[in-house]
Amino acid sequence: MEFEDVVRARRMVRTYDPSRPVPRAVLGRLLDLATRAPSAGFSQGWDFVVLSTPEQVDRFWTATGGDGEEQDRWLQGMRTAPALILCLSDRDAYLDRYAEPDKGWTDRDEARWPVPYWDVDTGMASMVILLAAVDAGLAGCFFGVPPEHLDEVRDAFAIPSGRHVVGVISLGHPPAPGADRKSPSLRRGRKPVEQVGHDGVFGAQFRI
Numbered sequence: 539m540e541f542e543d544v545v546r547a548r549r550m551v552r553t554y555d556p557s558r559p560v561p562r563a564v565l566g567r568l569l570d571l572a573t574r575a576p577s578a579g580f581s582q583g584w585d586f587v588v589l590s591t592p593e594q595v596d597r598f599w600t601a602t603g604g605d606g607e608e609q610d611r612w613l614q615g616m617r618t619a620p621a622l623i624l625c626l627s628d629r630d631a632y633l634d635r636y637a638e639p640d641k642g643w644t645d646r647d648e649a650r651w652p653v654p655y656w657d658v659d660t661g662m663a664s665m666v667i668l669l670a671a672v673d674a675g676l677a678g679c680f681f682g683v684p685p686e687h688l689d690e691v692r693d694a695f696a697i698p699s700g701r702h703v704v705g706v707i708s709l710g711h712p713p714a715p716g717a718d719r720k721s722p723s724l725r726r727g728r729k730p731v732e733q734v735g736h737d738g739v740f741g742a743q744f745r746i
Contacts (some may be wrong), residue, residue, distance in 0.1 A: 544672045551677035553615035553718035554710030560621040564674055565590060566710075568623075571670045575663035578655040579641060583631030584663050587624035587695050598706075601690040602683060615718065616679070619708035623667065624691070627660040641651055659698040667707055677712040680705050708716045 539547070569586055577583065589595050595617075604613050632655060633646040643650055664680055671678040680706050683691050691703060712718070735744030 539673050543713045544669050548669055549677040550709075550721065551712060551718050552612055552679055552721075553713045554618045554620065554677060554708070555713050556618040556620060556710070558620065558711040560590065560608065560676065560709050560711075562590060564676070565621060567674070568667045568670045568709075572663040572666045575659065575666050577659040577663075578632060579635045581632045581635040581656070581659070583628035583635075583656045584624040584660045585628065586663075587626065587697070587703060589622040589624070589695075590620070592620075595620065595622055597694050598624075598691065601694040602687045603690075614700070616681070616708055618713070619679075619710045623666075623707040623709065624697070625660050625664045625704045625707060626697065627654075627656040627704050628643055629654070630655045632656050646691075657702065657704050664705060664707060671707075671709055675711070676709055677718075678710075679708045681708070682706070692703055708739040 560710075565588055569588070572584075572586065573582070589598055599617055604617065629648070632651070633648065635641065636643040636650070637646050663728055668678045668680060683703050688703060691697065692699075697703065732743055732745065737744040
């Protein structure tokens, strides 16, 4: 697919064909492309925990409290995903990197960072995975772990205390037409460039 077609085709899909697993070779290719995302100082402070077997995926839903009898439609659909990727950020990788001689911030002071680039960069790597999934004929969705279940997820997958769970990507083959309900939030409509683009100064509408 052309890049513009991939971007326009990407959307958050919440239901998958559970009978079709995602090949490990494809998962490996998605991760390889994710490592091409930019990172401040080339710190590359990200890790990806890949869950690709039914046991691993079920363990995630059990850890997040999603294995009970009462399941909403969103959860029922998400549990059909044959693969999940936990996207983790590593703050210390950035603080250590910028304390190196070529950067010179020897105090490792987190206050020097205007935003947590470790989370930003992991988010950009996650977007690469989502786009690469579309290009591979797959569907995906990025979602968060409920705060009250973070400890259970950490324990279930031996995630070190120094890693922050930025989010999770579900992956799978698209379901039959009509099986996946689009988010009702889409009814809000996509903001046009003229509304979000500012020409030279905030408030001056960018016109093509």
